[in-house]
Amino acid sequence: MKLNTKSRYAVMALADMAIFSDKKAVSLRDISLRQGISLLYLEQIFLRLKKNKIVNSVRGINGGYTFVKSPKELKISDILLALDQKVKTIGCKKDSKKSCNGKSTKCITHNFWDELDLHINSFFENKRLSDLLKNKEVRL
Amino acid sequence: MKLNTKSRYAVMALADMAIFSDKKAVSLRDISLRQGISLLYLEQIFLRLKKNKIVNSVRGINGGYTFVKSPKELKISDILLALDQKVKTIGCKKDSKKSCNGKSTKCITHNFWDELDLHINSFFENKRLSDLLKNKEVRL
DNA sequence: CAAAAACTTGACTATTTTGGTCGGGTATAT
DNA sequence: ATATACCCGACCAAAATAGTCAAGTTTTTG
Ligand code: FES
Ligand code: FES
Numbered sequence: 001m002k003l004n005t006k007s008r009y010a011v012m013a014l015a016d017m018a019i020f021s022d023k024k025a026v027s028l029r030d031i032s033l034r035q036g037i038s039l040l041y042l043e044q045i046f047l048r049l050k051k052n053k054i055v056n057s058v059r060g061i062n063g064g065y066t067f068v069k070s071p072k073e074l075k076i077s078d079i080l081l082a083l084d085q086k087v088k089t090i091g092c093k094k095d096s097k098k099s100c101n102g103k104s105t106k107c108i109t110h111n112f113w114d115e116l117d118l119h120i121n122s123f124f125e126n127k128r129l130s131d132l133l134k135n136k137e138v139r140l
Numbered sequence: 141m142k143l144n145t146k147s148r149y150a151v152m153a154l155a156d157m158a159i160f161s162d163k164k165a166v167s168l169r170d171i172s173l174r175q176g177i178s179l180l181y182l183e184q185i186f187l188r189l190k191k192n193k194i195v196n197s198v199r200g201i202n203g204g205y206t207f208v209k210s211p212k213e214l215k216i217s218d219i220l221l222a223l224d225q226k227v228k229t230i231g232c233k234k235d236s237k238k239s240c241n242g243k244s245t246k247c248i249t250h251n252f253w254d255e256l257d258l259h260i261n262s263f264f265e266n267k268r269l270s271d272l273l274k275n276k277e278v279r280l
Numbered sequence: 281c282a283a284a285a286a287c288t289t290g291a292c293t294a295t296t297t298t299g300g301t302c303g304g305g306t307a308t309a310t
Numbered sequence: 311a312t313a314t315a316c317c318c319g320a321c322c323a324a325a326a327t328a329g330t331c332a333a334g335t336t337t338t339t340g
Contacts, residue, residue, distance in 0.1 A: 001260075002297095003141050003229045003253070005328060008240070012249045019248070027286065035248075036241030041329055047288070060337025061285045089143045100148070101176030108159070108175075109152045112272045113143070116263060123259050132252045142326095145299060167315065181300055187318070200308030201314045281340100288335070296327070306317070 007085045009037050010045050014054070014079060015132050018071040025064030045083070052082035071133070077124035087120045089113040147225045149177050150185050154194070154219060155272050158211040165204030185223070192222035211273070217264035227260045229253040 016035050017026045028046060032039040046065060049055045054074070055065040067074065080086065090113040091100030099107045156175050157166045168186060172179040186205060189195045194214070195205040207214065220226065230253040231240030239247045 001141065001143050001147070001225055001227045004326090005231065007141070008231050008249065008253070011252070012247060015248045025286095029286075036243060038329065040331080043287075043289090044329080050287095057287060058337090059285095059287050059335080061339065063286050063337070065287090085141055087141045091145065091148050103176060107152060108155045109148065109272060112151070112267070113148070119263050120260055123256060127252070132249060144297090165315095169315075178300070180302080183316075183318090184300080186316085190317090197316060198308090199306080199314095199316050201312095202309065203307085203315050205316090283338105283340090285338085286336085289333090290331105292331075293329085294327100295329100296325105298323100298325075300322085300324100302319105302321075304318095307315085309314090310312090 004085065006045060006083050007080055009035075009041065010049065010079055010083055011076065011129075011132070013037065013042060013045065014049075014071075014074075014129055017055075017065065017067065018129055018133060021067065021071070025058040025062065025066050027064035030064075049079070049082050052078075054078060054082050071129040074129040075125060076127040076129065077121065079129070080124060087117055087124075089117045089120075144225065146185060146223050147220055149175075149181065150189065150219055150223055151216065151269075151272070153177060153182060153185065154189075154207075154211075154214075154269055157195075157205065157207065158269055158273060161207065161211070165198040165202070165206050167204035170204075189219070189222050192218075194218060194222050211269040214269040215265060216267040216269065217261065219269075220264060227257055227264075229257045229260075 012035055013031050016031050020026050020030070028039055028042045031037065032042055046055065046057075050057055050065075053068050056068055057063065057065055069078075090110060092098060092106070092110065097104065099105060099110065101107055152175055153168075153171050156171050160166050160170070168179055168182045171177065172182055186195065186197075190197055190205075193208050196208055197203065197205055209218075230250060232238060232246070232250065237244065239245060239250065241247055
């Protein structure tokens with residue numbers, strides 16, 4: 001069970017943005033340099049963040065990205081959702097009658113995985129982006 | 141973020157074993173038939189469970205597998221550990237000084253992932269195999 | 281206006297991981 | 311003996327991951 005880099009980078013990049021959000025817009029080039037993430041990869045990630053209304057873009061020479069919601073309101077679960085990174089621990093389709101092994105009743109572990117799912121997602125639901133920045137001095 | 145089938149099958153197979161643990165040893169063939177998991181795949185999984193002292197094997201014609209610890213004592217975390225399925229949410233090496241992006245200080249999201257890690261693992265630590273079987277009627 | 285900075289978008293790809301299978305064993309109860 | 315069941319390493323196809331590339335468009339500033 002592993003988190004992929006896309007989600008990790010997304011959270012990292014947005015946290016970086018939050019730190020430097022005094023500026024009007026934060027450019028991907030700056031984030032890339034500060035956080036050591038490939039610019040091209042960031043572009044791909046922010047495309048999705050934009051489509052999912054996590055950020056706004058400002059084009060042109062002093063452009064970059066700004067937050068739609070403030071970091072204080074932005075839930076981590078929103079970010080993960082934007083990247084299709086919902087946690088998926090059950091083997092069956094959520095609303096299907098079929099079980100993960102093709103039988104007609106839910107398997108003996110179904111409820112357990114479901115519980116796990118809830119446990120993890122509630123963590124993401126209750127964390128805001130601003131929570132990550134507490135006790136953090138700003139680094140250049 | 142997804143759980144792999146190996147862990148899911150392992151938990152499922154062991155839960156099946158727990159249900160039928162009145163028998164001396166439970167054969168993989170039986171588990172395979174009851175749970176719809178490939179026999180060959182189960183063999184691979186139980187090899188690791190055995191190496192990690194989750195189960196004992198009994199060879200020969202009425203052979204199969206038995207529990208080392210009883211399902212009441214067996215933690216889910218033990219099972220996942222046996223399959224190298226520790227949850228890994230941080231991008232850096234746990235004890236390395238290096239950060240996930242190659243810099244010398246831990247990245248701004250490091251603490252967050254670490255916290256997540258703890259949150260998930262405590263779930264597995266606090267669940268016993270026998271907990272999965274509550275409110276479950278035995279199915280053939 | 282021209283040029284540079286920065287976002288936009290779809291397609292493409294190498295590598296790794298996953299989810300198994302195969303084949304050829306060995307041990308043991310009947 | 312022989313059937314049943316565990317043992318174990320090697321192998322493999324398909325999917326996912328982690329990025330890259332190319333070819334734009336938009337806006338600011340000199
Ligand atoms: S996980 Fe839902 S039926 Fe097995
Ligand atoms: S996750 Fe540990 S340094 Fe980034």
